[in-house]
Amino acid sequence: MADVMTVTFEVKDFHLAHIFDCGQCFRWNLQPDGSWTGIAGGRWARMTEQDGVLVITGTTASADESEEEFRSFWYDYLDLGRDYGKIKRSLGRGDAAMRRAIKAGEGIRILNQDLWETMISFIISQNNNIPRIKGCIEAVCRQFGETIEVPVHIFDTVRQDSPQDHDWPGFDGQPSPFVESEKLYTIPEPEVLASLTREDLDGCRLGYRAPYLIETAQQVLEMGGIKPVENHLRQAEDPVAELTYFAGVGPKVASCIALFGVGRYDAFPIDVWMRRAMHTVYNIEENRVGEMQAYAREHFGKYGGFAQQYLFYYMRGL
DNA sequence: CGGCAGGCGGTTA
């Protein structure tokens, strides 16, 4: 069983709700006590932030993981080494609307997520809504992922802060795993998904996305696994174009994967929300996606992904 | 009931 560790960070330009509720990730949930819980990199964690101090309590990825490795993982995942003040000043210069968007989502950070997780997450996300995306992903993990054994006492902090009969947020109608169980589930490896049939995934309610998931897993294996794919994408000139090779991955999903899973911060995913935002804010016709991409390239450049996050969060609040 | 939700793949003009 994994160890439990607690680390703290001093943070600025950082707000957990903006980070976990801006559509970039699907496995983090707000708990009634105000903390956020979720899983990343095979580690379960609970986060709280107050007055610029972030506290993370979580399980280690393995029994022999050092505190330094544990700390380093979350530092990287939360992108704590980046100066977001600089990005905001750059994006906001000469753009009053962008400054309003930045104010709305001032604490956003772009998470450095696992490539494979972003691939299957955003394939599932197509033509879908966030609660159902979350439910689908949890169902896939529960059925086909690895189990993480979490010491039960880790849950007590949250329990004692809140009424027992509270309506805990769960996945897909299921009770929240951290009050019901000490078992949590990781994203299944490509090898596992590649061997499934569409029928195997019936219980996950993926609909027509199920075969996409299986075929993409098979394509990853054909390329030698996720590591070679990642190495290739990280040095690719146009990773978005390369990603559309995979089943169920079009321009929008590919942009999300490039941005959140490959660290391509110039990627500018355009979905229906972004089309509305670009119309409302920059008066570009909603069906002119190419024009929007060009605008983003010209005006946001290497910070396109950050601009997209601020605009998206801003638009959802309107 | 139709419409829609953070699209994609395939066909058509």
Next chain:
DNA sequence: TAACCGCCTGCC
């Protein structure tokens, strides 16, 4: 290359 359609599912 742009426009259109069908698609699983769940919710309004």
